[in-house]
Amino acid sequence: MAATPARGRSLPVLPAFPKAVKIALADTQLRRNLAKATTTIRAKRARVVEELADWEELRAAGAAIKDETLRHLDHYLLQLEEAVTRAGGRVHWARNAVEANTIIARLVRDTGAERVVKVKSLTTDEIRLNDALASVGITAVETDLAELIIQLAHEPSSHILVPAIHKNRSEIRDLFRRTIATGQDLSDEPKALAGAARAYLRKQFLSAQVAISGANVAVAETGTVGVVESEGNGRMCLTLPRTLITVMGIEKVLPTFRDLEVFLQLLPRSSTGERMNPYTSLWTGVTPGDGPEAFHLVLLDNGRTNVLADEVGRQTLRCIRCSACLNICPVYARTGGHAYGSVYPGPIGAILTPQLLGLERAKTLPYASSLCGACYEVCPVKINIPDVLLRLRGQVGASAGQWNPEAMTMRQLAAIFSSPTRYERAQRMARYGQRLFVRDGVINRLPGPLSGWSQARDLQPLPAQSFRDWWRERRQKTGGA
Amino acid sequence: MSAAAAAKSAILRAVQDAVAGAPDAAPISRDYSQRDERSHTTVIEEFIDRLQDYKAHVERVEVRGLSSCIADACNRYGVQRLVAPVDVPPEWTPSEVEVLRDVAQLSLAELDGSDAVLTGCALAIAQTGTIVLDGGARQGRRALSLVPDRHICVVFEDQVLGIVPEGIARLSASPERPITFISGPSATSDIELSRVEGVHGPRMLHVILVESPLAYSEGKLE
Numbered sequence: 185m186a187a188t189p190a191r192g193r194s195l196p197v198l199p200a201f202p203k204a205v206k207i208a209l210a211d212t213q214l215r216r217n218l219a220k221a222t223t224t225i226r227a228k229r230a231r232v233v234e235e236l237a238d239w240e241e242l243r244a245a246g247a248a249i250k251d252e253t254l255r256h257l258d259h260y261l262l263q264l265e266e267a268v269t270r271a272g273g274r275v276h277w278a279r280n281a282v283e284a285n286t287i288i289a290r291l292v293r294d295t296g297a298e299r300v301v302k303v304k305s306l307t308t309d310e311i312r313l314n315d316a317l318a319s320v321g322i323t324a325v326e327t328d329l330a331e332l333i334i335q336l337a338h339e340p341s342s343h344i345l346v347p348a349i350h351k352n353r354s355e356i357r358d359l360f361r362r363t364i365a366t367g368q369d370l371s372d373e374p375k376a377l378a379g380a381a382r383a384y385l386r387k388q389f390l391s392a393q394v395a396i397s398g399a400n401v402a403v404a405e406t407g408t409v410g411v412v413e414s415e416g417n418g419r420m421c422l423t424l425p426r427t428l429i430t431v432m433g434i435e436k437v438l439p440t441f442r443d444l445e446v447f448l449q450l451l452p453r454s455s456t457g458e459r460m461n462p463y464t465s466l467w468t469g470v471t472p473g474d475g476p477e478a479f480h481l482v483l484l485d486n487g488r489t490n491v492l493a494d495e496v497g498r499q500t501l502r503c504i505r506c507s508a509c510l511n512i513c514p515v516y517a518r519t520g521g522h523a524y525g526s527v528y529p530g531p532i533g534a535i536l537t538p539q540l541l542g543l544e545r546a547k548t549l550p551y552a553s554s555l556c557g558a559c560y561e562v563c564p565v566k567i568n569i570p571d572v573l574l575r576l577r578g579q580v581g582a583s584a585g586q587w588n589p590e591a592m593t594m595r596q597l598a599a600i601f602s603s604p605t606r607y608e609r610a611q612r613m614a615r616y617g618q619r620l621f622v623r624d625g626v627i628n629r630l631p632g633p634l635s636g637w638s639q640a641r642d643l644q645p646l647p648a649q650s651f652r653d654w655w656r657e658r659r660q661k662t663g664g665a
Numbered sequence: 666m667s668a669a670a671a672a673k674s675a676i677l678r679a680v681q682d683a684v685a686g687a688p689d690a691a692p693i694s695r696d697y698s699q700r701d702e703r704s705h706t707t708v709i710e711e712f713i714d715r716l717q718d719y720k721a722h723v724e725r726v727e728v729r730g731l732s733s734c735i736a737d738a739c740n741r742y743g744v745q746r747l748v749a750p751v752d753v754p755p756e757w758t759p760s761e762v763e764v765l766r767d768v769a770q771l772s773l774a775e776l777d778g779s780d781a782v783l784t785g786c787a788l789a790i791a792q793t794g795t796i797v798l799d800g801g802a803r804q805g806r807r808a809l810s811l812v813p814d815r816h817i818c819v820v821f822e823d824q825v826l827g828i829v830p831e832g833i834a835r836l837s838a839s840p841e842r843p844i845t846f847i848s849g850p851s852a853t854s855d856i857e858l859s860r861v862e863g864v865h866g867p868r869m870l871h872v873i874l875v876e877s878p879l880a881y882s883e884g885k886l887e
Contacts, residue, residue: 217857224858241697251690258680271841277673329864330855346855353857374856378864385865390773406840416811416851416866423807424773434676441840445830446697448846452793456854459715460793460829463866464846465807471843473770474806489679495687 198525198537201548202639208523214350215518221349222510222517228457229508229562235459236449245446247566250502253437254492260404260437261483267407271469273479280486285316288396288429291480292322295427297393303411303418304328305398306344306505307431307484309527310540313396324396325388327417329381336363342521344507344528345455350520353377385417395421395476399432400504401447402481405440408468409481412451412461422465428476434483435492435501447504450564454506487540496575497539502565503532509559509569515552524549531559535572543579550576593634608652615646699834701792701827708791708827713874715794719849720862721870731819732756734873735783738817742869748782748813750805757783757819767805776808781815782867787844789825790832794849796820796872797832799842807843816847816867823877 208214233239253260265275278284292300300317302308302324314324314335326335330348334341337359341347348356357372364384370376397418401410409430411418422428438447444466452461470479492498510516510530521529526537526546534553538546550573553559559569581590600610621627627643629635649657666674701708716723726734736759739747747762748771758764765771765779776782785803786796796818798804803819810816826832836844851866863869 221858238697241694245693245695245697248691248693252693255684255687255690257684258677261677261680277669277676279672279675283672327865328855329853333855346858348855349858356856374859375861377856378853378861382864386777389865390777403840408840408844414851415853415864417864419807419811419845420865423811434680441837442833445833446695448833449829458848460790460795460846460848462719462847462849462852464844464848466840466844466846468841468843471800471841474800474843475808483676485676485679489676489683492680493683498683498687 195541195545197544198541198546198549201523201525201552204523204525205519208519213352214520217350217352218517218520221343221346225457225511229454229511232453232457232459236453242446242449243564243566246450246504246564247502249438249443249446250565251499253439254435254498254501257434257437257492260439261434263404264402264407264437265483267404268409268469268479268481271407273407273469273481276480276482278482278484278486281311284311284431284482284484284486285313287482288313288431289317289320289322291427291429292317292394293320295394297322297427299323299325299392300394300396301325301327301388301392301421301425302331303395303397303413303421304331304347305396305431306527307398307433308396309341311431311484311486313431325385327385327388327421328413329378329415329417332381332385333359336360340522341527342529344505344510344530350522389417389420389424392421392425394427394429395425396429396431397421399430399436400451401444402432402437403439403441403444404437406468408441408466410444410464410466412448412464414456414462416463419463419465422467423475426476427478427480429480429482431482431484434485434488451504451506454508454562454564487542490542491536491539494539494575497535497572499567500532500535500539500572502567503536504565506564508562508564512558512562514554514556514558524552531569532567535569535576538576543576543583547580550580589634589636611646611650615648618645697830698828699830701831703827705822705825709822709825709874712789712791712794712825715791716849716872719794719852721794721849721872723872723874725874725876727876731873731875732759735759735817735819736761738871738873739781742781742815744780744815746779748776748779748809750784750803750809753783753785753803767809771809773808773812776812779813781817782809782813783817783819784810785819786824788832788835789820790827790829791825792828795832796847797836798845798847799836799839801842807845810845810847811866814867815869815871817871817873818847819873819875821875821877
């Protein structure tokens with residue numbers, strides 16, 4: 185049974201990927217930005233991964249630790265709750281977004297604060313926390329530079345790691361001049377832009393009473409929670425305000441403190457292509473005289489137990505949100521994140537989103553892939569993304585019923601491929617019939633129910649002579665044998 | 666049952682239902698490197714290389730040169746107000762600067778108005794160029810090494826370990842301390858992926874690596 189009562193038919197369906205992708209592909213600026221960004225990070229990652237002779241052993245250990253955690257997730261969650269509580273923190277459980285948002289809003293209100301500072305967190309994007317807080321009069325200020333940019337621009341994120349990857353420096357300068365740096369003579373140098381954000385956010389940090397963060401890891405054994413970051417906005421939020429509220433998906437727990445030795449190597453190298461990210465904060469409950477006086481940890485299900493229930497799909501929950509699969513993906517590198525219509529884009533989004541939301545709400549996403557397998561090769565926790573994609577495609581196919589065009593075509597093909605006579609007859613017919621569709625040596629548009637398939641694919645026409653024809657002809661010429 | 670208890674038991678039940686009948690997870694094999702087998706001299710060289718790689722400033726001194734090295738650094742950066750944890754030795758802090766000791770918790774405004782902070786560290790990791798603070802000796806609370814714009818950090822060579830698992834092993838003796846890994850000055854690549862050093866944390870990291878007798882003798886033996 186799923187612990188997610190908020191799931192249901194009335195929830196909106198995501199826009200179909202094949203339609204959304206057309207908008208993204210037509211945006212030449214976006215494509216240039218994406219190409220530059222993904223190639224750069226890809227090369228950096230490859231370089232620092234190459235440096236570690238034991239990378240494959242680390243990947244294997246990462247996957248095994250996650251599998252062990254997931255197999256006994258109930259045990260580790262209870263152990264985590266106990267350890268956090270012992271260290272002076274409080275643990276809250278939320279079945280879905282509504283419950284999580286209600287808990288967080290109540291905790292913020294209890295402090296009397298009307299403004300919170302936020303560390304970049306995909307989980308809070310997933311539950312749309314900022315909107316929920318706004319509806320009860322609480323302003324959430326994003327403090328990661330890219331998150332701030334897209335918050336000021338009222339745009340959704342387009343990349344897990346660098347959410348403003350779709351914007352260039354002059355667009356950001358114009359945005360800052362309109363918002364946080366009005367009346368200032370601001371250049372479009374990244375250093376100047378970062379400086380403007382620093383000046384604006386410093387005031388926020390020094391006066392904030394409450395901070396909200398996500399978590400990269402949480403250790404069941406000790407109750408230690410960790411955030412990995414670059415800019416120092418994380419440290420500011422985790423250290424300066426009196427109250428800290430951390431929201432984390434239930435799959436982020438790790439059994440032992442020692443497991444950090446694996447993930448603190450896998451994550452930075454896979455994510456930003458650094459040997460280590462500039463700052464990592466690890467805290468356990470509250471420490472008198474150092475940092476927040478109150479710490480709340482909100483454990484979120486929101487569909488994760490549904491993912492856990494599928495024997496193939498459950499490996500998706502190993503994900504540590506590094507974004508290596510986005511950067512390597514030939515589809516993502518051209519379309520960017522918006523086309524996926526979900527908080528989690530790219531290959532991981534194509535498998536995670538349909539499983540979290542329910543397949544009926546995102547059934548085109550499992551097809552947003554060429555199944556090339558590059559994502560699996562770079563995944564630091566060895567999630568076999570192509571396997572899960574195929575699993576989900578199978579489920580989409582099965583749910584469409586036996587009379588849908590794809591199922592009917594497949595049945596026909598099965599009949600054709602199972603008999604040599606039928607196969608050859610079909611080849612001859614196709615060779616004759618394809619003349620109407622071949623343009624410049626390729627078939628790029630198929631008729632009728634097959635047109636959907638050819639929308640994003642070109643087909644090589646059948647050659648004038650098949651191998652079987654050639655073989656027969658050769659035997660006749662050479663007199664057999 | 667209260668709403669909170671209901672949510673908790675529903676999630677736990679959903680987890681149990683989801684994994685019921687799932688095969689046992691394979692044993693975790695930790696056959697990745699646990700220890701750095703290289704000489705300490707090599708480890709120190711790598712640490713310096715990694716610090717420089719991400720634009721931290723790094724100096725190497727003998728113990729007796731430490732005080733003047735700190736004074737020179739303060740002088741070079743024009744530091745007038747220097748934040749220091751209570752237990753930083755008095756001989757470390759230069760006489761010509763105003764030292765703000767964190768005796769009765771300096772206010773955020775005082776920290777923000779300072780020019781630099783001087784701390785020691787818990788340990789360092791060479792392979793990643795990481796300095797680890799855990800609130801122990803000579804490190805103070807976390808805000809001290811965060812709010813000031815420059816961080817001058819004293820690292821003794823025998824505090825430098827080779828690789829990440831060695832660092833985690835040492836930290837696991839008291840994992841409940843507030844731990845911060847610092848690998849270079851704060852940085853962002855959020856605008857067109859151009860790296861900008863110095864965002865919210867200290868914009869400058871100055872590491873003073875103090876030769877310790879242990880490392881010195883090891884180096885001599887090679």
